[in-house]
Amino acid sequence: MAFQDVRVHVRLKLFALWSSVMFLYIYQDYFMLWQPGQLQGMTAGKMPFGGNPQAALLGMSGLMVVPCLMPFLSLVLPVQLNRWLNMIFGVVYSLIMIATFALERGWYFYLMYGLIEVILTLLIVWYAWTWPEEPRQPVATSATQTT
DSSP states (O other), X not given: OOOOOOOOOHHHHHHHHHHHHHHHHHHHHHHHTTSTTHHHHHHXXXXXXOSOHHHHHHXXXXXXXXXXXXXXXXXXXXXXXXXXXXXXXXXXXXXXXXXXXXXXXXXXXHHHHHHXXXXXXXXXXXXXXXXXXXXXXXXXXXXXXXX
16 A cells, blocks of 8 residues: 555644644743742742733733634634634734743743744744635526426
């Protein structure tokens, strides 16, 4: 039996990319806990941007809702909305990760994860942008239908 490549639909590629991005976010944040003083700062209620811990956690949670939902939404949304949301959020999350590079200097694991996340989110934009148009099926009319 010979090996054969299977054509993978764009929706599945987007699903896989968003899922990979989420795993990277989770592991990156988990490994960040191993930085000296990180856990002590968390238990003391210190937030990365200062201010009210409730508001900061709500804001960060809101920021993470989109990539959490995008694997599912990439499979079920109509094509045009799907394309636009993937392009918009792919760019937005690439920019967010690039902006955080300035905050986390010196921790090589963070830079490695961030670079991979930027590559994956830009791939999301690329696949959404180059999504091939599917041929339209002719609409049956009463004149063309046979009984």
